[in-house]
Amino acid sequence: MTETKDLYELGETPPLGHVPKQMYASLIRPERFGDPSDAFEVEVVDVPTPEANQVLVWVMAAGVNYNNVWASLGTPVDVIGARQKQGAQEDFHIGGSDASGIVWAVGDSVSSVKVGDEVVLSCGSWDESDPDIVSGGNPAFSPTFKIWGYELNYGSFAQFALVDHYQCFPKPPQHSWAAASAYMLVGATAYRQLLSWEPHVVNEGDPVLVWGATGGLGVMALQIVKARGGIPIAVVSDESKYDMCYELGAHGVINRKDPEFTHWGRLPDVDDGEAFGKWMQGVRAFGKKFWEVLGDRRSPKIVFEHPGEGTIPTSVFLCDNGGMVVICAGTTGYNADVDLRYLWMRQKRLQGSHFATTEECSGLNDMIISGSVDPVLSDVYQFDQIGEAHQAMMENRHAPGNMSILVNASDREQTSI
Numbered sequence: 144m145t146e147t148k149d150l151y152e153l154g155e156t157p158p159l160g161h162v163p164k165q166m167y168a169s170l171i172r173p174e175r176f177g178d179p180s181d182a183f184e185v186e187v188v189d190v191p192t193p194e195a196n197q198v199l200v201w202v203m204a205a206g207v208n209y210n211n212v213w214a215s216l217g218t219p220v221d222v223i224g225a226r227q228k229q230g231a232q233e234d235f236h237i238g239g240s241d242a243s244g245i246v247w248a249v250g251d252s253v254s255s256v257k258v259g260d261e262v263v264l265s266c267g268s269w270d271e272s273d274p275d276i277v278s279g280g281n282p283a284f285s286p287t288f289k290i291w292g293y294e295l296n297y298g299s300f301a302q303f304a305l306v307d308h309y310q311c312f313p314k315p316p317q318h319s320w321a322a323a324s325a326y327m328l329v330g331a332t333a334y335r336q337l338l339s340w341e342p343h344v345v346n347e348g349d350p351v352l353v354w355g356a357t358g359g360l361g362v363m364a365l366q367i368v369k370a371r372g373g374i375p376i377a378v379v380s381d382e383s384k385y386d387m388c389y390e391l392g393a394h395g396v397i398n399r400k401d402p403e404f405t406h407w408g409r410l411p412d413v414d415d416g417e418a419f420g421k422w423m424q425g426v427r428a429f430g431k432k433f434w435e436v437l438g439d440r441r442s443p444k445i446v447f448e449h450p451g452e453g454t455i456p457t458s459v460f461l462c463d464n465g466g467m468v469v470i471c472a473g474t475t476g477y478n479a480d481v482d483l484r485y486l487w488m489r490q491k492r493l494q495g496s497h498f499a500t501t502e503e504c505s506g507l508n509d510m511i512i513s514g515s516v517d518p519v520l521s522d523v524y525q526f527d528q529i530g531e532a533h534q535a536m537m538e539n540r541h542a543p544g545n546m547s548i549l550v551n552a553s554d555r556e557q558t559s560i
């Protein structure tokens with residue numbers, strides 16, 4: 144019989160299905176809130192026990208997302224304090240909202256996966272007994288909807304992660320653990336933004352403006368628009384990113400740092416003629432550039448938004464009559480101004496969107512498995528570099544695409560155990 148231990152060093156693997164008492168995890172603690180490079184530290188904690196509907200996963204690799212930049216800073220939400228107010232005992236946060244790994248233990252009522260299955264994890268979690276969900280409601284609208292590895296603890300920055308059974312999806316066999324860990328959060332979010340807000344969904348020939356086109360969300364959005372026959376127009380901040388945009392299917396690219404564009408941030412007062420005129424000059428130049436790279440005087444049917452305060456006035460102005468600006472974040476700030484005249488007179492829609500449902504995750508995962516969307520794996524970090532990866536992301540100096548952390552995987556190419 145194989146001898147078992149209570150704690151396995153990083154690089155060691157327990158026998159399949161043996162759950163040790165403790166594990167290594169990269170923790171954020173309230174006393175370390177601040178820059179991500181200082182917020183994370185590797186410590187030893189108890190391995191959580193799955194409840195009846197839960198699954199314990201041996202994490203091979205973990206994706207890096209902006210949400211754990213926010214968790215490190217402790218703002219706009221102190222995720223540890225928020226959980227403690229709801230009765231949680233843990234005084235730490237194990238982040239990580241993306242992972243690839245192996246099912247190691249399952250709760251009594253789980254039948255959708257079994258020990259040994261190779262899976263990728265989605266971060267959308269909800270209470271399946273919520274009456275709205277039981278009666279067929281969209282779980283993303285449920286008050287119980289939470290993001291695992293951010294609002295919920297025991298994310299993927301640890302040897303073991305704890306999720307509900309419906310968060311598990313088949314790992315794409317052709318991709319390494321690292322690549323497989325990198326796409327679900329951003330990919331499924333982009334999928335919902337672009338394909339779920341009927342009638343504003345991407346169809347053949349629809350122009351779509353994609354902000355931050357080489358960022359995590361952006362690389363997914365470009366590929367999804369392209370796969371649907373739409374015409375993605377990318378926005379980036381540097382010409383060095385142009386080639387990547389074209390490789391991912393962009394029809395044209397705009398550099399937001401072009402000196403012609405001086406109109407970023409909040410709208411000037413509409414009664415301040417001079418300032419407003421200057422703003423209009425900047426936004427019209429941007430609109431003209433959009434037509435130029437599109438090769439047609441059409442406006443975007445959908446604007447794929449996430450920067451927020453810095454770009455919303457432009458997005459609403461540019462969006463086609465009857466079109467939609469769909470937003471999932473406010474990275475540059477939350478006080479976004481909308482000139483309501485353009486919204487109502489031209490009957491535009493400003494739509495919030497937040498992560499995804501099981502069907503949307505599955506739809507995106509199928510696109511990855513079929514090869515129509517690539518995870519766009521960028522830098523791969525070691526387990527003790529989680530803070531560094533998030534610091535690079537916060538400072539927008541990370542490599543284009545999606546980053547991954549090797550947890551139990553040995554290198555970026557490893558594809559099976």
Ligand SMILES: NC(=O)c1ccc[n+]([C@@H]2O[C@H](COP(=O)([O-])OP(=O)(O)OC[C@H]3O[C@@H](n4cnc5c(N)ncnc54)[C@H](OP(=O)(O)O)[C@@H]3O)[C@@H](O)[C@H]2O)c1
Pocket residue numbers: 208209210328329332354355356357358359360361378379380381384399449450453454471472473474475496497498499536539544
């Ligand atoms: N609600 C959800 O479900 C959900 C899901 C995923 C992500 N998010 C959020 O979405 C945001 C972006 O996530 P991500 O993974 O795509 O991050 P990311 O990889 O850092 O990409 C963001 C991109 O935004 C662009 N950007 C930065 N500053 C900008 C500005 N002032 N104006 C216009 N563009 C700017 C940058 O590209 P350039 O510098 O080249 O323009 C960057 O590549 C984060 O706040 C994240 O928390 C929300």
